[in-house]
Amino acid sequence: MANIGFIGLGNMGGPMAANLIKAGHSVSVFDLSKAAVATLVTAGATAAQSAKEAVTGAQFVISMLPAGAHVEGLYLSGDDPLFDHLAEDALVIDSSTIDAKTAQKVAAVAAQRDINFIDAPVSGGVGGAVAGTLSFMVGASEQQFANAKPILDVMGKNIFHAGVQGSGQIAKACNNMLLAILMTGTSEALNMGVKNGLDPKVLSEIMRLSSGGNWALELYNPFPGVMPNAPASNDYQGGFQTDLMFKDLGLAMELSQLSASPTPMGSQARALFNMHKVKGNGGLDFSSVIQQYQDQD
Amino acid sequence: MANIGFIGLGNMGGPMAANLIKAGHSVSVFDLSKAAVATLVTAGATAAQSAKEAVTGAQFVISMLPAGAHVEGLYLSGDDPLFDHLAEDALVIDSSTIDAKTAQKVAAVAAQRDINFIDAPVSGGVGGAVAGTLSFMVGASEQQFANAKPILDVMGKNIFHAGVQGSGQIAKACNNMLLAILMTGTSEALNMGVKNGLDPKVLSEIMRLSSGGNWALELYNPFPGVMPNAPASNDYQGGFQTDLMFKDLGLAMELSQLSASPTPMGSQARALFNMHKVKGNGGLDFSSVIQQYQDQD
Numbered sequence: 001m002a003n004i005g006f007i008g009l010g011n012m013g014g015p016m017a018a019n020l021i022k023a024g025h026s027v028s029v030f031d032l033s034k035a036a037v038a039t040l041v042t043a044g045a046t047a048a049q050s051a052k053e054a055v056t057g058a059q060f061v062i063s064m065l066p067a068g069a070h071v072e073g074l075y076l077s078g079d080d081p082l083f084d085h086l087a088e089d090a091l092v093i094d095s096s097t098i099d100a101k102t103a104q105k106v107a108a109v110a111a112q113r114d115i116n117f118i119d120a121p122v123s124g125g126v127g128g129a130v131a132g133t134l135s136f137m138v139g140a141s142e143q144q145f146a147n148a149k150p151i152l153d154v155m156g157k158n159i160f161h162a163g164v165q166g167s168g169q170i171a172k173a174c175n176n177m178l179l180a181i182l183m184t185g186t187s188e189a190l191n192m193g194v195k196n197g198l199d200p201k202v203l204s205e206i207m208r209l210s211s212g213g214n215w216a217l218e219l220y221n222p223f224p225g226v227m228p229n230a231p232a233s234n235d236y237q238g239g240f241q242t243d244l245m246f247k248d249l250g251l252a253m254e255l256s257q258l259s260a261s262p263t264p265m266g267s268q269a270r271a272l273f274n275m276h277k278v279k280g281n282g283g284l285d286f287s288s289v290i291q292q293y294q295d296q297d
Numbered sequence: 298m299a300n301i302g303f304i305g306l307g308n309m310g311g312p313m314a315a316n317l318i319k320a321g322h323s324v325s326v327f328d329l330s331k332a333a334v335a336t337l338v339t340a341g342a343t344a345a346q347s348a349k350e351a352v353t354g355a356q357f358v359i360s361m362l363p364a365g366a367h368v369e370g371l372y373l374s375g376d377d378p379l380f381d382h383l384a385e386d387a388l389v390i391d392s393s394t395i396d397a398k399t400a401q402k403v404a405a406v407a408a409q410r411d412i413n414f415i416d417a418p419v420s421g422g423v424g425g426a427v428a429g430t431l432s433f434m435v436g437a438s439e440q441q442f443a444n445a446k447p448i449l450d451v452m453g454k455n456i457f458h459a460g461v462q463g464s465g466q467i468a469k470a471c472n473n474m475l476l477a478i479l480m481t482g483t484s485e486a487l488n489m490g491v492k493n494g495l496d497p498k499v500l501s502e503i504m505r506l507s508s509g510g511n512w513a514l515e516l517y518n519p520f521p522g523v524m525p526n527a528p529a530s531n532d533y534q535g536g537f538q539t540d541l542m543f544k545d546l547g548l549a550m551e552l553s554q555l556s557a558s559p560t561p562m563g564s565q566a567r568a569l570f571n572m573h574k575v576k577g578n579g580g581l582d583f584s585s586v587i588q589q590y591q592d593q594d
Contacts, residue, residue: 137503158506160502162495162503163495163499164494166493167494170490170494171495171503173489174486174500174504175509177482178482178511179507181485181486182478182479182482182511185482188478188561188562189474192470192549192552192556192560193467193468195556195557197461198460198464198467199460206472207468207475210455211420211473212472212479213512214479214511214512215507215511220508255493261489261492262488264485264568265478265481265565271561293559
């Protein structure tokens with residue numbers, strides 16, 4: 001069992017830390033929200049008074065923060081950068097979803113200083129974080145990946161080694177851009193078929209079993225009533241918020257811009273999620289984007 | 298065993314008719330190409346001198362033609378329209394991929410005249426036609442569908458009842474528009490990841506098993522070398538031509554226009570296939586659209 005410092009106890013980080021505790025690890029936690037810390041203490045964590053205290057003596061440091069600026073500030077450029085306070089041979093796992101450029105920048109500094117820093121963003125949402133079934137996309141050396149895997153296995157089901165540092169963020173940006181394309185495309189095809197008289201369940205099943213088959217038709221149909229357990233059949237509550245998809249598409253656009261990778265489809269999908277967001281739907285599950293296609297009564 | 302009249306013996310119609318002969322049916326064939334007729338005669342068909350002769354006395358009439366104008370001309374408005382020459386209780390199965398409006402128009406005339414006319418476009422390509430593993434998307438009444446199914450089963454594997462007349466064409470237009478979106482989106486995500494240093498096989502596998510999963514990643518990866526049996530690994534030979542995808546996207550755009558169904562993603566995908574076609578790639582498999590994203594050496 002390991003000593004783990006965990007920083008960032010939001011909707012995702014909280015349950016991830018709780019699963020590490022359940023597995024028997026010693027977890028020292030820090031968050032700016034005292035309520036979030038208190039919840040984890042009840043679950044068996046040790047409360048740290050600062051990020052520095054949380055990582056002192058830790059073999060593994062895990063962070064789950066909103067954006068690149070927070071990660072860079074925490075490790076490199078803040079008042080008391082954590083890279084000055086890590087135990088020797090500590091492995092730092094940043095599970096935040098941030099821009100690849102910042103992940104690569106922090107990793108480059110770490111490499112200069114002989115610090116093990118890897119990026120390991122997740123997918124699977126709050127439900128996956130609670131159930132310990134997240135997917136991790138990891139940018140790390142072979143050795144670092146092997147060292148991180150037993151810890152990631154506690155919090156996730158599919159642990160992918162995407163490549164060197166930064167590759168986890170790149171893989172996630174690519175995947176989520178493709179997800180945005182699949183969801184808008186599936187919404188568009190379903191809406192056109194239904195508007196022309198087809199039954200949404202019948203058309204969904206035809207396309208699922210044909211060359212239009214994709215994750216949305218398998219598990220996350222955007223049309224209300226087709227899948228009883230999908231957010232679409234629950235007024236688009238829960239699931240993966242439009243705001244978060246819009247954030248991820250911003251990261252994909254940044255990656256596209258920096259590498260001059262053409263993204264005509266991802267850009268169009270982003271425009272649709274943007275329109276959906278400005279109409280007040282940022283808090284709804286992202287599959288509600290189908291509403292942009294539908295006739296208003 | 299049935300008497301079948303088969304009209305249109307192209308790359309698809311030829312092997313479909315051959316499978317009916319193999320199954321023991323009596324098939325009378327007609328095509329403007331004498332060579333195509335001769336090939337089927339060798340396989341056991343009877344050569345008809347006209348479409349009218351091919352359908353005389355037939356219990357089933359199957360047509361496989363390039364576009365709506367040919368179907369309308371054959372049955373309704375040509376020199377000797379077939380609707381004047383069908384046997385009583387004949388079932389007409391049009392497997393051409395045509396615009397839904399024409400399919401509905403021909404079906405409406407058929408209904409007025411008590412003729413059984415159903416639309417049953419296919420997917421699965423020439424390989425599926427030869428192997429008898431096509432998918433059929435059928436627009437028909439329950440009774441007509443039940444009557445057609447034993448015949449369609451000889452030529453296909455998945456026989457879907459999409460709804461009333463015209464629904465087969467609508468379902469296919471929706472599915473193939475979604476396929477165009479999946480293929481361009483998958484190409485785009487793969488290209489961006491690889492351009493940023495990821496291995497195409499690793500990224501393909503991560504997305505296949507994550508929320509980016511779709512038919513292209515399962516069976517038809519557009520990146521050369523990822524799947525040995527995909528057209529991408531064979532210089533984009535064989536498979537489903539860019540020209541045919543462009544045709545199908547035109548049918549989808551027509552359906553969108555007539556029903557005011559928004560298609561921002563399908564329209565963008567169509568633009569990409571159009572650009573790919575004007576650069577001389579109409580004869581390549583459609584997954585070669587990934588070349589539009591790739592840096593030229």
